[in-house]
Amino acid sequence: MQKLEQLYEGKAKKVFKTDDPKALIVDYKDDATAFNGEKKGQIAGKGVVNNTMTNIIFKILEEKGVPTHLIKQLSDRETLVKAVKILPLEVIMRNVSAGSFAKRYGVEEGIEFDEPTFEVSYKNDDLGDPLMCESHALALKLVTKEQLETVKKYASIVNETLKEFFLEKGLKLIDFKIEFGLYDGEVILADEISPDTCRLWDVKTGEKMDKDRFRRDLGNVEETYAEVLKRVKND
Numbered sequence: 087m088q089k090l091e092q093l094y095e096g097k098a099k100k101v102f103k104t105d106d107p108k109a110l111i112v113d114y115k116d117d118a119t120a121f122n123g124e125k126k127g128q129i130a131g132k133g134v135v136n137n138t139m140t141n142i143i144f145k146i147l148e149e150k151g152v153p154t155h156l157i158k159q160l161s162d163r164e165t166l167v168k169a170v171k172i173l174p175l176e177v178i179m180r181n182v183s184a185g186s187f188a189k190r191y192g193v194e195e196g197i198e199f200d201e202p203t204f205e206v207s208y209k210n211d212d213l214g215d216p217l218m219c220e221s222h223a224l225a226l227k228l229v230t231k232e233q234l235e236t237v238k239k240y241a242s243i244v245n246e247t248l249k250e251f252f253l254e255k256g257l258k259l260i261d262f263k264i265e266f267g268l269y270d271g272e273v274i275l276a277d278e279i280s281p282d283t284c285r286l287w288d289v290k291t292g293e294k295m296d297k298d299r300f301r302r303d304l305g306n307v308e309e310t311y312a313e314v315l316k317r318v319k320n321d
């Protein structure tokens with residue numbers, strides 16, 4: 087497999103073409119952004135943590151029946167993935183109030199929900215990824231009804247699987263964002279699952295073990311990312 091020219095550079099990853107038109111190489115960076123790019127920084131080692139963690143988790147999800155873009159990890163920071171057409175939806179599931187949910191409804195963080203919530207945002211940087219209702223996603227033809235049902239089914243499996251997985255590591259899964267893509271016409275899980283895209287609170291101390299440490303200037307950012315990876319790997 088040959089790494090060819092760069093196709094795209096995002097906020098946290100670079101994507102390269104390969105000699106196989108159906109496969110891409112994702113290269114995870116240490117760059118960190120928050121608030122739609124308004125806050126910028128670096129988290130040393132983050133690329134390695136997010137790449138490794140995503141691969142571990144995607145393998146587990148495949149076993150649970152969620153197809154993913156993963157082909158194989160190539161190095162600490164690089165993974166060979168299926169070339170998908172990303173659905174322009176950010177899918178967010180929440181188990182506990184936090185972040186934009188707490189802000190939007192004027193409630194405290196930490197309220198446990200009886201049932202997980204499912205929400206979608208329009209993945210559009212210029213518009214600031216606005217929250218949207220499902221009928222708007224359908225009206226804009228961002229997704230078909232059938233694809234949306236599949237997305238919901240997979241998002242629910244991801245939540246149930248990850249809640250249990252992280253709990254075994256002493257981490258409570260508060261919420262997370264996932265993205266899906268189309269590959270040979272099928273919906274598959276793409277992008278990443280990492281401390282950048284999940285809220286994880288330490289079960290014993292309640293400490294935030296995710297990107298909120300960077301967003302909210304809580305300190306020990308690198309150490310926290312390293313600790314999460316250590317727990318995920320059972321080191």
Ligand code: C5P
Nearest residue numbers: 184185186187261262263282283284285
């Ligand atoms: O900010 P908000 O509370 O809506 O975030 C919900 C979850 O989605 C958090 O785990 C956050 O890290 C993740 N998220 C993300 N990328 C975004 C927006 C949110 O990974 N663009």
